[in-house]
Amino acid sequence: MIFLQHEHHQQAPHAGHAMEAMKPAAEAKPPPIPTDHAAERFYSPEAMAAARAQLMKEHGGATAWTVRADQLEYRSRDGADAQAFEGEAWWGGDASKWVVKARGERLEGEGWEKGEAEVLKAWPVGPYFDLQAGVRYDLAPKGRSYAAVGFEGLAPYWFELQGTAYLSDQGKVSARGEASYDLRLTQKLILQPRVEADLAEAGAATLEGGLRLRYEITRAFAPYVGVVRERAFGPAVVAGERAGSTAVVIGVRAWR
Numbered sequence: 001m002i003f004l005q006h007e008h009h010q011q012a013p014h015a016g017h018a019m020e021a022m023k024p025a026a027e028a029k030p031p032p033i034p035t036d037h038a039a040e041r042f043y044s045p046e047a048m049a050a051a052r053a054q055l056m057k058e059h060g061g062a063t064a065w066t067v068r069a070d071q072l073e074y075r076s077r078d079g080a081d082a083q084a085f086e087g088e089a090w091w092g093g094d095a096s097k098w099v100v101k102a103r104g105e106r107l108e109g110e111g112w113e114k115g116e117a118e119v120l121k122a123w124p125v126g127p128y129f130d131l132q133a134g135v136r137y138d139l140a141p142k143g144r145s146y147a148a149v150g151f152e153g154l155a156p157y158w159f160e161l162q163g164t165a166y167l168s169d170q171g172k173v174s175a176r177g178e179a180s181y182d183l184r185l186t187q188k189l190i191l192q193p194r195v196e197a198d199l200a201e202a203g204a205a206t207l208e209g210g211l212r213l214r215y216e217i218t219r220a221f222a223p224y225v226g227v228v229r230e231r232a233f234g235p236a237v238v239a240g241e242r243a244g245s246t247a248v249v250i251g252v253r254a255w256r
Contacts, residue, residue: 065091066255073251075228080107082247090122097122099132104140112140118148129153136166145169158182172201188216192224204235214253222253 040048069087086103099122104115120134129151136146150164162178180194191213198206212226231244 060094063091063093065089068255070253071251072253073224073249075247075249077245077247079245080110082107082113084249092122094124096124097130099134114141115139120148122152125151126153128155132164146174168201174201175199190214190216190222192226200235202235203233205233207231207233210249212249212251220255223251224253225250 037048039051043051067087067089069085071084071086073084075082075084082105084103084105088099088101090097090099092098099118099120101118101120102116105113107113116136116138118134118136120132122130122132125131130153131149131151133149134147136148138144138146146166146168148164148166150162152162153160155161158181160178160180160182162176164176166174166176168174176196176198178194178196180192183191183193185191191211194210194212196208200206208228208230210226210228212224214222214224216222226249228247228249229244230247233243237243
């Protein structure tokens, strides 16, 4: 019996090594960062610095740009027909970029009903959304400046979302929100439902819903047809005019 107890308490020859292996990985010290590079034996410090800068650029430090016309269309409706455009351009990298947005609508025989431009700085706030801040200027119907802050990105299930709040130079607050979705019927035929809401000062508001069917001749060039319904609320309804209107549209979407 005594012999058995003695054998039970006797330590195994490799027990210490087993306990060391069972220690948490966090306690293990990481290996030191190497400071000697074999390439430095053959290339000058200037050449190595240029190569490392190029490597950083190729792994997230590069800059890119694009110009995109989301809507460039003719609207046929009761009353005066119209031409409308909306698009944006951006330049930058993963850390930040500059964004320029423009939109407008011109009525035949009456001139520009509205036109505006925005210059924004954008920063990523996640893998799919950017925070944007900058200024907006209305070219028509009358010149007015705004401070702008908002977001733009891709929500789950591939919904494209935008939202911006504005503070005018007269201290008035307004906001705009947009949502769209690309439903691929085939590899080249895409149906896009889109809705946009504008909330202006003094309770004025407009709501626009559209359905556009485009055919991508190439990914960068796609003509489309569709229908757009507009509705005004509150003070946005012009005296003597109907609150809503429907237009058949034909246009093109392109980017570079």
